[in-house]
Amino acid sequence: MKVPSSYDPQRRRRSKKEPLSTRQRAMAVIVFVVVVFLCMRQVYAVLGPQEFRRIFGLRQDSSVSELEKLHDPKISTERAQRMLEHHLQSKYWSKKQLRDQMCVYRDGNRFDCKDVDLALNNTEVDWKEHALYSAEQYLAHRPLSKARLYEELISEVGGGFTAEEGAYAVENVDADWKQNALEAAKEIRQESSFSDEAMIKRLTNPDLEAFTEEEARWALANLGKS
Structure with a gap:
C-alpha cells in the first residue's frame, strides 16, 4: 500500500494533549x-x-x-437594604419602628445601625401611607376615637409614627367616629352598669376613650336601638 508522502508516524503521538505544567x-x-x-x-x-x-x-x-x-461595609449595607425591603413587604411600619426592629439583636446577630440608617435613607417609603394602613389595622380590632387612634399611632411603644404622619392617617382613614363611640359604649355597658352621665364621662375622658361630646351623646342615644 502506498503511504502518502505527508504522513508522519510521530504526528499522532505529538498531537496528544500534554499534561499541565506545575505552574x-x-x-x-x-x-x-x-x-x-x-x-x-x-x-x-x-x-x-x-x-x-x-x-x-x-x-x-x-x-x-x-x-x-x-x-466589606458595602456588602453589609446591601444586606441591610435587602432585609429592609423584606420587612416592608410583610408589614406596614413607621420609620422608627422599622429601625428599632433591625437594630436589635436577633439570635445573637444584628444589623449595624449605621447600615440600617443608610438603607432607610436610600429607600423611598411613603410613611404617611404606612401610618394610614396602620390606622386601618387598629380600627379593625378596636372601636377607637379619633384622638385615641392618633395617640396609638404616634406612641413610641405603639406605632412610632411622627405627629405629621399620625395626623395624616386619622384625617384620611375611613372611619365613622360616632359608630365607633356606639361600639365602645356597648363594650362598656357589658362590663358594668353605668348611668347615662357616667357613660358620657367615660366616653369623653381624654385618658380613656377620648370621644367628643357629640359622639358620646349620639352613642348613648342609639345604645338601646341596636
Missing part, C-alpha cells in the same frame, strides 16, 4: 480558591455571622473570623 496547576488551584473565597464571603454577607457559623458548623475562632475582618 499551570498552581494557577488553577489559586483561581479555584479565590472563587470559593468570594462565594463564601457573599454567603456570609447575606446570612450574617451567627447563621453562617450555624450552617457551616464553625466556631467563633474559626475561619469565619477572617471573613469578619475582611467584611
Whole structure:
C-alpha cells in the first residue's frame, strides 16, 4: 500500500494533549480558591455571622473570623437594604419602628445601625401611607376615637409614627367616629352598669376613650336601638 508522502508516524503521538505544567496547576488551584473565597464571603454577607457559623458548623475562632475582618461595609449595607425591603413587604411600619426592629439583636446577630440608617435613607417609603394602613389595622380590632387612634399611632411603644404622619392617617382613614363611640359604649355597658352621665364621662375622658361630646351623646342615644 502506498503511504502518502505527508504522513508522519510521530504526528499522532505529538498531537496528544500534554499534561499541565506545575505552574499551570498552581494557577488553577489559586483561581479555584479565590472563587470559593468570594462565594463564601457573599454567603456570609447575606446570612450574617451567627447563621453562617450555624450552617457551616464553625466556631467563633474559626475561619469565619477572617471573613469578619475582611467584611466589606458595602456588602453589609446591601444586606441591610435587602432585609429592609423584606420587612416592608410583610408589614406596614413607621420609620422608627422599622429601625428599632433591625437594630436589635436577633439570635445573637444584628444589623449595624449605621447600615440600617443608610438603607432607610436610600429607600423611598411613603410613611404617611404606612401610618394610614396602620390606622386601618387598629380600627379593625378596636372601636377607637379619633384622638385615641392618633395617640396609638404616634406612641413610641405603639406605632412610632411622627405627629405629621399620625395626623395624616386619622384625617384620611375611613372611619365613622360616632359608630365607633356606639361600639365602645356597648363594650362598656357589658362590663358594668353605668348611668347615662357616667357613660358620657367615660366616653369623653381624654385618658380613656377620648370621644367628643357629640359622639358620646349620639352613642348613648342609639345604645338601646341596636
